[in-house]
Amino acid sequence: MAILSMTGYGQFTAVHQDTRISVEMRTVNHRFAEFHIRLPREWLSLEDGIRRQLGASIRRGRVDVFVNAEGLAAKQLVEVNWPLLDQLISAEIALCKRFERAFDVDTVRDWLKYPDVMQIRTGEMDADDVRAALETAVSEATQQLLRMRMQEGERLQANLQEKLQALRQQISFVEARDKVAVATRTAQLKTRIQQLQVDVEEGRLAQEVVLLVDRTAVDEEVVRLASHIEAFAQALMQSGSVGRRLDFIVQEMNREVNTIGSKCADAMIAKAVVEMKVYIEQLREQVQNVE
Structure with a gap:
C-alpha cells in the first residue's frame, strides 16, 4: 500500500447540450482538508455537492477547484414588453384617426426598436439541468488527481x-x-x-x-x-x-x-x-x- 502525496492535478470536460462544463483542480499540502471552489454565479447552489464529492476521497490538502462553462451565449431569449407595445400601437392608431390617415399594420414592427419594447438576453441554464454533467466532470477530474497523488x-x-x-x-x-x-x-x-x-x-x-x-x-x-x-x-x-x-x-x-x-x-x-x-x-x- 503506497502513501498519497498532497500534490496533484486533475481536469475533465463534460458536454451538456450546447454547453461545455470544464472542471480543473489542483492540490497542495495543508494541515487539514480545505476546499476553494470557484463556480459560475448561477451555479453557486451546487457548491455543497462538490464539497461532499471531494471530501469523500480527499482527507488532507488545500484543493482549488475551477469550474467554467462555455457556450451559454449561444442560448439567447427574446423578451417583448407587450403592454408597452400595445400602448404604442394604440397611440399610433389614435394619431392616424386624428389626422384622418389609414393605419398601416406594416409600421408596427418599427415600434419593436423603441427603447424597452424588446430585449435580447442570454439564457441561464437551470442548475438541475447541469447537475449530473457537473458531478461527472468533478468525479473524473478527482480520479485523475488521485492517480497523480498516488504516483507521487x-x-x-x-x-x-x-x-x-x-x-x-x-x-x-x-x-x-x-x-x-x-x-x-x-x-x-x-x-x-x-x-x-x-x-x-x-x-x-x-x-x-x-x-x-x-x-x-x-x-x-x-x-x-x-x-x-x-x-x-x-x-x-x-x-x-x-x-x-x-x-x-x-x-x-x-x-x-x-x-x-x-x-x-x-x-x-x-x-x-x-x-x-x-x-x-x-x-x-x-x-x-x-x-
Whole structure:
C-alpha cells in the first residue's frame, strides 16, 4: 500500500447540450482538508455537492477547484414588453384617426426598436439541468488527481525508505562505536588517576566509572530511535491519511538524536549525529507533503 502525496492535478470536460462544463483542480499540502471552489454565479447552489464529492476521497490538502462553462451565449431569449407595445400601437392608431390617415399594420414592427419594447438576453441554464454533467466532470477530474497523488506518493515512499535505511546504518555505527567509546573513556579515567598519582580505592574507582558511563552512554536513546524508525516504516505501509502520524514520529526521532548529541563525548559519534540530523530534516520536509 503506497502513501498519497498532497500534490496533484486533475481536469475533465463534460458536454451538456450546447454547453461545455470544464472542471480543473489542483492540490497542495495543508494541515487539514480545505476546499476553494470557484463556480459560475448561477451555479453557486451546487457548491455543497462538490464539497461532499471531494471530501469523500480527499482527507488532507488545500484543493482549488475551477469550474467554467462555455457556450451559454449561444442560448439567447427574446423578451417583448407587450403592454408597452400595445400602448404604442394604440397611440399610433389614435394619431392616424386624428389626422384622418389609414393605419398601416406594416409600421408596427418599427415600434419593436423603441427603447424597452424588446430585449435580447442570454439564457441561464437551470442548475438541475447541469447537475449530473457537473458531478461527472468533478468525479473524473478527482480520479485523475488521485492517480497523480498516488504516483507521487509512490516516489515519496521510495525516497523515505532510502532515508530510513541510511538512518539504520548510522544507528548501527553509533551503537557499535558507543561500546568502544565507553571502554576508551574508562581507560582514560584510569590513566588520568595514575598521572595525578592519587590513591583511589577500587570501589570508589568503579563508582566513578559507572557515573561516567551513565552520563555519556547513549544505548537507551539508540534503542528508542531504532524503535521510532520501525514505527515510521510501519506507518508508511498503512492505508489512509498517515501524514500527521509520520510528522509526530519524526519529531520524536529528532528529540532522541539531539539527546545523543548532547551526551556523546566521542568525535565519531558526534559526526554520525550530524548525518542523522540531516536525514531527519529531509524526512521532516518530505512528510509535510504526505496526506
